[in-house]
Amino acid sequence: MYHVETKTRASKIAFYGGIVALIIAVAVPFFAGRATLQDMFFILTMLVLAQWWNLLAGFGGLVSVGQQAFVGMGAYAMFGMVILLGWDPVPSILIAGLAALILSIPTAFFAFRLQGAYFAIGTWVIAEVTRLSVAQWKQLGGGTGTSLSRSATKNIWGVEWIKDLLDVKTSAARDILAYWLALILAVLTIGFIYWLLRSRRGLGLSALRDNFTAAKSLGVDAGAIKWFVFLISAFGTGLAGGLIYMQKARISPDAAFSVLDWTAYVIFIVVIGGIGTIEGPIIGVIVFFLLQNMLADYGSWYLLILGVIGIAIMLFAPKGLWGLFSQKTGIQIFPVQRRLVHKNQNSEDKNNG
Amino acid sequence: MIWIDSLIQGILLGGLYALFAAGLSLVFGIMRLVNLAHGDLIVFSAYITLAFVSLLGLHPFLAAFVAAPMMFGIGWLLQRLVLNRVLGPDILPPLLVTFGLSIVLQNALLETWSADSRRLSVGTLETSSLSLGPITVGVLPVMTFITAILVIVVLNQISFKTELGRAFRATSDDPVTAQLMGIRPNSIFATAMGLAMVIAVIAALYLGIRANFDPSIGPTRLIYAFEAVIIGGLGSLWGTLLGGIIIGVAQTIGATINPEWQILAGHIAFLVVISIKPRGLMPRAFD
Numbered sequence: 246m247y248h249v250e251t252k253t254r255a256s257k258i259a260f261y262g263g264i265v266a267l268i269i270a271v272a273v274p275f276f277a278g279r280a281t282l283q284d285m286f287f288i289l290t291m292l293v294l295a296q297w298w299n300l301l302a303g304f305g306g307l308v309s310v311g312q313q314a315f316v317g318m319g320a321y322a323m324f325g326m327v328i329l330l331g332w333d334p335v336p337s338i339l340i341a342g343l344a345a346l347i348l349s350i351p352t353a354f355f356a357f358r359l360q361g362a363y364f365a366i367g368t369w370v371i372a373e374v375t376r377l378s379v380a381q382w383k384q385l386g387g388g389t390g391t392s393l394s395r396s397a398t399k400n401i402w403g404v405e406w407i408k409d410l411l412d413v414k415t416s417a418a419r420d421i422l423a424y425w426l427a428l429i430l431a432v433l434t435i436g437f438i439y440w441l442l443r444s445r446r447g448l449g450l451s452a453l454r455d456n457f458t459a460a461k462s463l464g465v466d467a468g469a470i471k472w473f474v475f476l477i478s479a480f481g482t483g484l485a486g487g488l489i490y491m492q493k494a495r496i497s498p499d500a501a502f503s504v505l506d507w508t509a510y511v512i513f514i515v516v517i518g519g520i521g522t523i524e525g526p527i528i529g530v531i532v533f534f535l536l537q538n539m540l541a542d543y544g545s546w547y548l549l550i551l552g553v554i555g556i557a558i559m560l561f562a563p564k565g566l567w568g569l570f571s572q573k574t575g576i577q578i579f580p581v582q583r584r585l586v587h588k589n590q591n592s593e594d595k596n597n598g
Numbered sequence: 599m600i601w602i603d604s605l606i607q608g609i610l611l612g613g614l615y616a617l618f619a620a621g622l623s624l625v626f627g628i629m630r631l632v633n634l635a636h637g638d639l640i641v642f643s644a645y646i647t648l649a650f651v652s653l654l655g656l657h658p659f660l661a662a663f664v665a666a667p668m669m670f671g672i673g674w675l676l677q678r679l680v681l682n683r684v685l686g687p688d689i690l691p692p693l694l695v696t697f698g699l700s701i702v703l704q705n706a707l708l709e710t711w712s713a714d715s716r717r718l719s720v721g722t723l724e725t726s727s728l729s730l731g732p733i734t735v736g737v738l739p740v741m742t743f744i745t746a747i748l749v750i751v752v753l754n755q756i757s758f759k760t761e762l763g764r765a766f767r768a769t770s771d772d773p774v775t776a777q778l779m780g781i782r783p784n785s786i787f788a789t790a791m792g793l794a795m796v797i798a799v800i801a802a803l804y805l806g807i808r809a810n811f812d813p814s815i816g817p818t819r820l821i822y823a824f825e826a827v828i829i830g831g832l833g834s835l836w837g838t839l840l841g842g843i844i845i846g847v848a849q850t851i852g853a854t855i856n857p858e859w860q861i862l863a864g865h866i867a868f869l870v871v872i873s874i875k876p877r878g879l880m881p882r883a884f885d
Contacts, residue, residue, distance in 0.1 A: 302690060306689070306690070308689065308694070310634070354873075355869055355872060355873065358872055358873070359872065359876070362632035362689045362693055363632060366828065367872075370825065370865050370868060371869075373821065374862065374865045378862065380858075381858065505701075546705070548701055548705040549701075549702055551701070552698045552699070552701035552705070555698035556680070559684060559694050559698070560680065560695070563691060
């Protein structure tokens with residue numbers, strides 16, 4: 246008896262390892278200081294952005310250089326809900342995701358009209374249009390931006406509870422809340438993308454990437470899958486945008502729609518770690534964080550080196566660091582490949598696993 | 599009157615955008631490469647020209663003559679050593695490599711030249727103007743526009759009248775068959791990129807005389823150039839000029855209504871055109 250399986254021995258071990266890591270991650274605020282939490286928040290939110298971009302480019306073949314549109318749109322929607330309607334920032338993050346989702350519909354409409362690589366330019370133009378339009382929004386500070394007022398950030402949902410639980414000041418409690426939310430978002434993002442890639446739709450997506458014509462002739466609806474992936478990525482990116490700016494509490498169009506912060510860094514993270522794998526962005530964000538800390542004092546040299554590393558990886562190891570490791574060892578933590586396995590040999594998957 | 603004035607200024611500005619875009623259009627036409635570093639390569643050319651101006655005391659136009667062969671060499675090497683390795687059916691690697699190159703160039707320029715804005719000075723030519731009946735136009739914008747037309751004419755002549763041009767078109771249509779006929783696509787691609795960099799020097803010259811530049815302006819100029827290429831129709835150089843004019847006119851008209859709308863108006867014109875004609879106004883390449 247044969248059956249189709251995606252699990253590997255490494256993925257089963259990693260599943261339990263992941264649960265342990267998650268428990269430790271949840272407990273970090275109990276023993277770590279604020280600086281560590283802020284670093285972890287940065288890593289987690291960049292990881293979320295990287296996972297969504299990777300789903301688009303690495304699995305969907307949709308190279309967007311306009312993801313800053315969704316970060317900025319999400320961030321501004323969150324600020325709008327808090328400042329104009331008096332909502333609490335936490336539920337406003339959901340609106341951030343929805344706003345980005347809504348923006349992604351016209352973006353997809355325009356960008357999908359452009360062939361091949363020009364898709365990238367389409368997304369970039371929309372991001373610019375959004376940035377320039379938001380800069381006209383005078384109630385939210387126009388081109389110079391605005392801040393969340395003290396009263397809005399003081400009583401965020403959950404902050405009182407965290408203060409009592411951990412016996413910390415309000416500002417520290419806010420960082421802890423942001424960290425936990427980022428952790429939830431990162432886990433849900435990775436979980437969702439892993440589930441998606443193992444589902445029927447994900448199979449269609451990989452099939453389209455590997456052989457477009459063959460996949461279409463077997464009945465994969467290329468248009469519908471592209472739309473779905475683009476919209477869901479925008480939603481996730483918007484959620485991250487809202488969360489990042491809840492923690493920053495200060496916004497301006499140039500920062501919220503920064504192509505460098507929200508797209509260039511994200512692309513480098515994915516490329517360095519390994520494009521087209523779920524593990525890649527995880528490795529990439531750690532390498533990125535370490536590089537940033539090491540080279541923080543060198544200003545523009547840092548970006549120069551990052552760019553050179555990115556180019557070198559694309560030239561000599563296009564599957565990134567994780568790809569190199571995975572090729573050598575055959576280990577996959579998030580396997581999405583389907584393999585035919587004989588019933589009695591489910592542990593002999595060294596070559597494919 | 600102000601509208602006719604904006605219209606004419608816009609058309610002339612379109613000439614500058616067509617110069618930014620001509621190199622992109624050439625490279626895309628021949629090797630289907632979307633070069634995200636093209637804007638930064640133009641800015642880089644402007645700094646090279648500036649270096650010759652300040653080191654050798656040359657007039658900017660002469661300095662551009664010196665810079666052009668140098669940039670041809672740089673373009674040739676860039677294609678030979680880097681870009682040829684990533685060209686292929688997968689669009690991802692060339693996009694990501696040129697994106698990386700864009701970041702590298704911006705920061706290398708920032709490191710060598712600082713963030714101060716610079717300018718190529720040509721004395722009174724910058725401010726002199728011609729009066730055409732009731733309208734006054736600057737000499738420099740007119741020169742830019744004429745240069746754009748000349749560049750397109752020369753490129754079309756190369757493309758349709760010379761052996762090199764035949765090789766360009768053959769490689770563009772079918773690299774494998776071209777190879778069977780004794781053409782080496784890799785070396786054709788390198789020559790095309792060298793040529794695109796010569797055009798980049800011309801674009802840089804007018805960019806640097808017209809306005810201040812600093813290491814960070816490449817991407818915004820690039821976006822106008824891409825818009826011109828796309829709405830003009832891929833592969834058509836006259837289409838690129840038309841696209842540049844549409845973006846230029848939309849920007850000056852937008853600016854006449856409200857100065858804050860200048861850039862936005864250009865982008866919106868682009869979106870309107872692609873929603874009506876997704877293949878652009880004068881498409882030539884079908885693939």
